Amino acid sequence: MAHQAHAYHMVDPSPWPLTGAVAALLMTSGLATWFHQHSTTLMTLGTILLLLTMYQWWRDIVREGTFQGHHTPPVQKGLRYGMILFITSEVFFFLGFFWAFYHASLAPTPELGGCWPPTGITTLDPFEVPLLNTAVLLASGVTVTWAHHSIMEGQRKEAIQSLTLTILLGFYFTFLQGMEYYEAPFTIADGVYGATFFVATGFHGLHVIIGSSFLAVCLLRQINHHFTSQHHFGFEAAAWYWHFVDVVWLFLYVSIYWWGS
Amino acid sequence: MYYKFSGFTQKLTGSAPTAAYSPQGLRPGVPAEAPAMIFASPTKLVSEAGTMAEYIGPNRVPDLQRLFQTSDGVPIHLKRGVPDRLLYRTTMALTIGGTLYCLVALYFAAQPQNK
Numbered sequence: 001m002a003h004q005a006h007a008y009h010m011v012d013p014s015p016w017p018l019t020g021a022v023a024a025l026l027m028t029s030g031l032a033t034w035f036h037q038h039s040t041t042l043m044t045l046g047t048i049l050l051l052l053t054m055y056q057w058w059r060d061i062v063r064e065g066t067f068q069g070h071h072t073p074p075v076q077k078g079l080r081y082g083m084i085l086f087i088t089s090e091v092f093f094f095l096g097f098f099w100a101f102y103h104a105s106l107a108p109t110p111e112l113g114g115c116w117p118p119t120g121i122t123t124l125d126p127f128e129v130p131l132l133n134t135a136v137l138l139a140s141g142v143t144v145t146w147a148h149h150s151i152m153e154g155q156r157k158e159a160i161q162s163l164t165l166t167i168l169l170g171f172y173f174t175f176l177q178g179m180e181y182y183e184a185p186f187t188i189a190d191g192v193y194g195a196t197f198f199v200a201t202g203f204h205g206l207h208v209i210i211g212s213s214f215l216a217v218c219l220l221r222q223i224n225h226h227f228t229s230q231h232h233f234g235f236e237a238a239a240w241y242w243h244f245v246d247v248v249w250l251f252l253y254v255s256i257y258w259w260g261s
Numbered sequence: 262m263y264y265k266f267s268g269f270t271q272k273l274t275g276s277a278p279t280a281a282y283s284p285q286g287l288r289p290g291v292p293a294e295a296p297a298m299i300f301a302s303p304t305k306l307v308s309e310a311g312t313m314a315e316y317i318g319p320n321r322v323p324d325l326q327r328l329f330q331t332s333d334g335v336p337i338h339l340k341r342g343v344p345d346r347l348l349y350r351t352t353m354a355l356t357i358g359g360t361l362y363c364l365v366a367l368y369f370a371a372q373p374q375n376k
Contacts, residue, residue: 012336015353022356029363033370042366045359052352060337066322067329068337149270157316225320 016057023050123261140169170212
């Protein structure tokens, strides 16, 4: 490494923005050819290219941060701002779905029977599996904090165990949600109730899967000794994201499952 | 500013005056001696954690740091040699081939269909 007189990271030219953009082109064109010509070739190509790009781009960031030491305190500050802005944008993404839900439910139209839940809809009991899901996500919030303190105190074994427990709780939540979807007495085609319910909880479920994957990558990195007691921003970002997903669930539970039933 | 000893982090933390003057959880008979002050714990690498470090695999980070910090002009995405080049070429082939295939598919999709 050549010596530099400042603490900022001058990134190498990278092919990944280009391959990622082409992956997006293939996927959008792929959707069109899928819908119009019933061919999934372009969609499959685009998905494979996107997965390859994601793997190599994030692999390079780990190399730059952990192996080359480019993630100095000012660079980490930038990463923090980036993650905060990203999560803020996610908050507004979910706000839209809550807006749709409250728009439909606070003043139900005559077509719905003038009531909420709409006439003919049998809702899920909020005090059965959804309450268990709430407990599972809250427990995973505790175990991720346990993992953070273990990393900060250099307790390698405890960090690995608590992080594994967090990921298992995430998988358990996804499994329970899958069972709920399978047994739900309404579908996404059941008017505004089904639409708002499955779009909001479905996108939340997608975020749980993304958060579990993010934490699983952190577990692999912890097993490979990437995190020190002072420098582990990858883990902190995953923990922030996990807490965000947890809070969204609490709003979903209170609004859609409980008040909405 | 008042301080108290946190039993959780084993460090001094800020506290309210009342908590500092009447600490909770003191056992009777133990002399009320302040523990050694630790203002900030030094960076503790997992490799320095003794036997703990060997739990599920040894620490290969220093070797990888040496590998990735050699200045040979190779960009970061190819620095690990053959596996990197293989993945990169597969990705680039898919990028170029996929773009051409996409343009052809979109051209045919734009033609009017004879029924």
